[in-house]
Amino acid sequence: MATSPMTPPTPRSTNRSTLGWISASYGLAVLPLYSELSPLIYGIALLAIGWRYAIEQGRSRMPSQRQLNGAAVLGSLLIAVLSPQLGLVGSIFNLLVMGCTLKFLEFRQRRDLGLHILALFFLGGLSFVYHQHWLVTLYLLTSVLLNTAALLSLYLPTGRREQLRQASLLVAQSIPLMLVLFVILPRLGPLWQMPQTQRAITGLGEEVNPENITELTRSSELVFRASFSGPPPTERYWRTLIHESFDGHSWRMSPGLRDWQNQQQSRRHQPWRATPSTQHWQGASRDYRLYTEPSNQSWVYTLALSSSPDQTLLETPVQTLISPTPLTQKQQFALRYFPQQPSEPKLSPQRRQQNLALPVDGNPQARAMAAGLRRQFPDDDQALLQAALQYFRQQPFFYTLNPPPLSGDSIDQFLFSTRAGFCAHYASSLAFILRAAGIPARLVTGYLGGEYHPEDDYISVHQFDAHAWVEVWQPGGWQRVDPTLMVAPDRIEQGLDALMRDQGFLAEDPLSLNRYRHIALLNNLRLALASLDYHWTVWILNYDAQAQEGLFKHWFSSGIGGRLLILLGGTLLALAIAIMLGWLYRRKTPPDPLLHLYQQACQYLARSGSPRLPTETPNAYRDRLLQQDHPAAGTLERITTAYLHGRYAHPEDQAKEIPTLRRLLRQLRRQSRRHNRRNS
Secondary structure (H helix, E strand, O other): OOOOOOOOOOOOOOOHHHHHHHHHHHHHHHHHHOOOOOHHHHHHHHHHHHHHHHHHOOOOOOOOHHHHHHHHHHHHHHHHHHHHHHHHHHHHHHHHHHHHHHHHOOOOOHHHHHHHHHHHHHHHHHHHHOOOOHHHHHHHHHHHHHHHHHHHHOOOOOOHHHHHHHHHHHHHHHHHHHHHHHHHOOOOOOOOOOOOOOOOOOOOOOEEOHHHHHHHOOOOOEEEEEOOOOOOHHHOEEEEEEEOEEOOOOEEOOHHHHHHHHHHHHOOOOHHHOOEOOOOOOOOOEEEEEEEOOOOOOEOOEEOOEEOOOOOOEEOOOOOEEOOOOOOOOEEEEEEEOOOOOOOOOOOHHHHHHOOOOOOOOOHHHHHHHHHHHHHOOOOHHHHHHHHHHHHHHOOOEEOOOOOOOOOOHHHHHHHHHOEEOHHHHHHHHHHHHHHOOOOEEEEEEEEOOEEEOOOOEEEEEHHHEEEEEEEEEOOEEEEEOOHHHHOHHHHHOOHHHHOHHHOOOOOOOOOHHHHOOOHHHHHHHHHHHHHHHHHHHHHHOOOHHHHHHHHHHHOOOHHHHHHHHHHHHHHHHHHHHHHHHHHOOOOOOOOHHHHHHHHHHHHHHHOOOOOOOOOOHHHHHHHHHHOOOOOHHHHHHHHHHHHHHHHHOHHHHHHHHHHHHHHHHHHHHHHHHHHHHHO
16 A cells, blocks of 8 residues: 655644544544543543534634643543542543543644544553443444544545545454464463452342342343253252341341451452362262353352352352452353252351341231241241241232332231232241241342253343242251242243233333343344354453463364464464455556546447447547437537546546536437437
């Protein structure tokens, strides 16, 4: 691609083509960051684009250097004030966008433009800290294309179409080499720990009450995927949080477990001191891999009981798993599931007392019911449990996403009055009855079921799969008990979407394709997009050092030799593809538009029986048709005059003659058709 020197833009003036490309690219780079930027910084960045256009059109003056320096100081102070809310990463993002915005308003030389374009490349790359979805990747690739076009416009004095064509070619030529480097380059660990972002993400919390779970069921947000065929839907209880403290309305994580978790979190900068998941369970097991979405929390969703063979997770005293650092990005974990392993062979007196604790007073009817069951089954805890479950089956309980509000003695109101509720209502009430009857019980929150994708052999779990159940202590370990099964067995077997479709499932999320699973076309589209996102997560986002080493060993016996061979072969292939693309999209010399239009006029006349002779000049051809009184001779005379004027006499007027020739050509075509019809 040949380049020619170009004089720098004059002061207070910018190449319109360059400004257009930069404005579009800057807008695309900033738009996805609306949740990471301060609203004030975000608004200033968007307004700067309009201000710059006003400057170029002469409607506004360029800000002085003093004004820009003052704005930079004020913006920095604002970001410093907001830094506790934004966090370190958010503050850096805001500072970078503020700098790009001010630079956008002071273009005076080509060097200023080049620096701003390079900063936009950097800003687009940093956006992947927050967004790794494949759609965002395509979106930012468009921004890269516009940045490249802007950079070319500084040196190619051509039209925007040619600049975009050249930019598209350069980006297309770079993609093969980018893929080779992605596969080959060593996947090194981070040289520093990425600071935790302050971005709020919905999900399960340490405190749970019926209202919390109901809110989650209105969201179609993806929580995680698991790559294995797995147990049947009735056994897919994804155990996440254990709640052992009850205040009469809400269940919370026990203080001891919270202190233990905080202690582990304080050691995250010293991972060699942390206690990994080293429990060696016995019996049959099944390996699976978990792909989690960002939650900004530390807990991990697992089947009970699960351990981590690669020791990347920590095991809590209640046999759940947590990550040493919050899950602020998509991550994958190798897990092993032991379906027959007892969770806790012995229960210490302290743990027993903790899982029997209830408020001193409140809910007298439920306490009386528990006392009656204990009198009926004084020495048989299992029979008492079954009798409590039968109460939910026999009484007119109703499963609904919109239960009536409860207050005061909420357990009594639900058990003996409203009898309409969600999974948390049933689980909370059963745990209360069992504790009042002297049986240790605790509330468990997590997710139930998930959608199985047989083509790729994985399960997708969304927020609307959130669920609550009970774990009851029996000799030998904790036993899972789900009272919802007594009231709404379809919730367990078919999922919430099938059960709640008549109650407006995801009515508050009309754009979610999960809401339209009953429409075949939309459901097929949803499954196709889910499969694409799954493969993107597995093969791109989770392509780490372990996956790279496994790939090399699969292709070659020697990892180092395989790397060199792939590097050499891949580079040659990438260069060959780049050369081929350059040849296919090489710039062809466009035909002379005036000559092309004149030749079309000659073709029309030839069809009417008056072809132009090879030795005739345009003037001679015109004169011959005039002597023959050809019906189109007058039109040809005007065409010849415009053609010779624009092509030879005054080439600078060529663009002005093209519309005239096109109009005369349409007139000549009509005259030729009439002439042909008369002769026929």
